[in-house]
Amino acid sequence: MTDQAYNFAYLDEQTKRMIRRAILKGVAVPGYQVPFASREMPMPYGWGTGGVQVTAACLVPEDRLKVIDQGADDTTNAVSIRKFFQRVAGVAVTEATQEATLIQTRHRIPDTSLSAGQILVYQVPIPEPLRFLEPRESETRKMHELEDYGLMHVKLYEDIARHGQIATSYAYPVKVEDRYVMDPSPIPKFDNPKLSNSPALQLFGAGREQRIYALPPFTHVVSLDFDDHPFVPSKADHACDLCDASDSYLDEVIIDDQGGRMFVCSDTDYCGGRRAAGHVGRLGEEAI
Amino acid sequence: MTLLALQGGFADAPIASAHAFRAALTALSQPGQILSVTGAAPPAPVSVAAGVLLLTLVDGTTPVHLAGRYDCAALRDWLTFHTGAPLVAPEAASFALGTWADLQPVGRFAQGLPDYPDRSCTLIVEMAALSNTGSRLTGPGIADHARLNLPEVAAFQANRARFPLGFDAFFTAADQIAGLPRSTHVEDF
Numbered sequence: 001m002t003d004q005a006y007n008f009a010y011l012d013e014q015t016k017r018m019i020r021r022a023i024l025k026g027v028a029v030p031g032y033q034v035p036f037a038s039r040e041m042p043m044p045y046g047w048g049t050g051g052v053q054v055t056a057a058c059l060v061p062e063d064r065l066k067v068i069d070q071g072a073d074d075t076t077n078a079v080s081i082r083k084f085f086q087r088v089a090g091v092a093v094t095e096a097t098q099e100a101t102l103i104q105t106r107h108r109i110p111d112t113s114l115s116a117g118q119i120l121v122y123q124v125p126i127p128e129p130l131r132f133l134e135p136r137e138s139e140t141r142k143m144h145e146l147e148d149y150g151l152m153h154v155k156l157y158e159d160i161a162r163h164g165q166i167a168t169s170y171a172y173p174v175k176v177e178d179r180y181v182m183d184p185s186p187i188p189k190f191d192n193p194k195l196s197n198s199p200a201l202q203l204f205g206a207g208r209e210q211r212i213y214a215l216p217p218f219t220h221v222v223s224l225d226f227d228d229h230p231f232v233p234s235k236a237d238h239a240c241d242l243c244d245a246s247d248s249y250l251d252e253v254i255i256d257d258q259g260g261r262m263f264v265c266s267d268t269d270y271c272g273g274r275r276a277a278g279h280v281g282r283l284g285e286e287a288i
Numbered sequence: 289m290t291l292l293a294l295q296g297g298f299a300d301a302p303i304a305s306a307h308a309f310r311a312a313l314t315a316l317s318q319p320g321q322i323l324s325v326t327g328a329a330p331p332a333p334v335s336v337a338a339g340v341l342l343l344t345l346v347d348g349t350t351p352v353h354l355a356g357r358y359d360c361a362a363l364r365d366w367l368t369f370h371t372g373a374p375l376v377a378p379e380a381a382s383f384a385l386g387t388w389a390d391l392q393p394v395g396r397f398a399q400g401l402p403d404y405p406d407r408s409c410t411l412i413v414e415m416a417a418l419s420n421t422g423s424r425l426t427g428p429g430i431a432d433h434a435r436l437n438l439p440e441v442a443a444f445q446a447n448r449a450r451f452p453l454g455f456d457a458f459f460t461a462a463d464q465i466a467g468l469p470r471s472t473h474v475e476d477f
């Protein structure tokens with residue numbers, strides 16, 4: 001049941017209309033950051049208030065919501081947001097990627113392939129990919145207008161000169177439909193290929209910075225690189241120690257005070273699903 | 289204002305507008321898809337679908353242009369009562385409603401600014417019917433290609449050529465909507 005002290009999905013209708021109009025502009029101009037008037041939400045900014053507002057504007061009572069934080073459904077942040085929408089929108093919730101109609105995420109794209117009709121909402125801390133190169137909003141806006149992305153290429157090239165490779169491993173910048181350079185939020189660059197040609201609609205909300213942007217389904221997204229240094233979606237050179245997956249993003253976990261380590265899927269639903277299907281990793285039996 | 293103007297709004301606005309927005313979002317993010325919406329009963333000649341879009345997206349902060357025979361007392365009163373949207377000339381509109389013929393020339397409507405392409409007009413184009421026939425659509429939101437019975441091709445090709453500037457369009461007929469964002473490439477079949 002919806003908590004009757006709140007409007008459906010918490011936000012008032014005028015605020016939702018404003019956010020909805022911004023989302024539609026974002027969809028129409030993929031990768032362009034649409035300004036919107038972010039509202040106070042009953043949670044701190046670091047908890048993804050931009051994503052929460054986008055989710056609130058999109059939800060219908062029939063939705064089945066999944067919330068993940070770095071791939072996991074059971075962190076404090078993910079649990080709080082899920083409970084919030086159960087209370088203020090009365091929606092069903094799930095941890096299963098395939099069953100979810102709307103997924104709000106912080107810093108990961110699920111390892112289970114998304115499907116048509118699903119919406120993936122990203123929590124974004126810093127939406128402007130050029131911000132760390134140019135602090136002035138008026139200047140970065142001009143760069144996007146003129147497609148002047150030379151500074152970004154210079155930065156990536158300096159990485160190569162200094163480290164022999166592009167050192168950026170999170171929030172790796174992408175170019176959308178050969179027009180706007182976009183920050184994909186701090187997902188690992190392992191996830192970048194999943195941004196492109198996804199059957200799902202991808203929406204990005206930055207609360208503190210007051211920006212919304214979007215990738216419609218089947219939008220062409222390319223990670224920035226150079227002919228002689230092509231983009232490589234790096235991955236730990238291991239299989240998951242619990243489910244033996246070799247195609248998922250892994251977290252390194254300390255398991256004892258002798259320095260023992262294990263590598264496990266960051267996507268808890270993906271890992272759990274594989275283990276339920278009988279896949280067993282190097283430490284799978286002991287861990288269960 | 290007549291009593292008729294007070295009728296025909298959403299019975300349960302938060303839920304009805306949530307469903308309607310989701311349909312509009314699907315329509316604009318998957319050009320060519322035709323979806324059904326419900327809940328509005330606007331005065332003639334406005335379709336249910338156009339009425340639903342207006343109630344969902346328009347308010348006192350979004351100037352609206354009513355074109356051709358859509359600029360009638362019954363609709364002006366209905367829109368003012370239910371949304372509070374100021375009624376304006378084409379050049380100042382955030383949303384414009386009419387048939388494709390009524391909306392000509394579409395170059396009058398805001399195309400956005402080079403640094404703020406979002407400051408553009410959204411056209412709600414009333415049609416006799418919608419069908420997945422005719423013009424061939426490709427681009428973001430479309431896996432391979434889609435078809436939609438657009439009222440013409442040249443204007444939408446010119447609109448795409450200005451990307452990221454341009455207008456976005458919803459097409460409405462009876463209770464159905466389809467979307468065509470400025471990003472879509474349109475070809476004659």
Ligand SMILES: [Zn+2]
Pocket residue numbers: 240241242243244245248264265270271272274
């Ligand atoms: Zn695993």
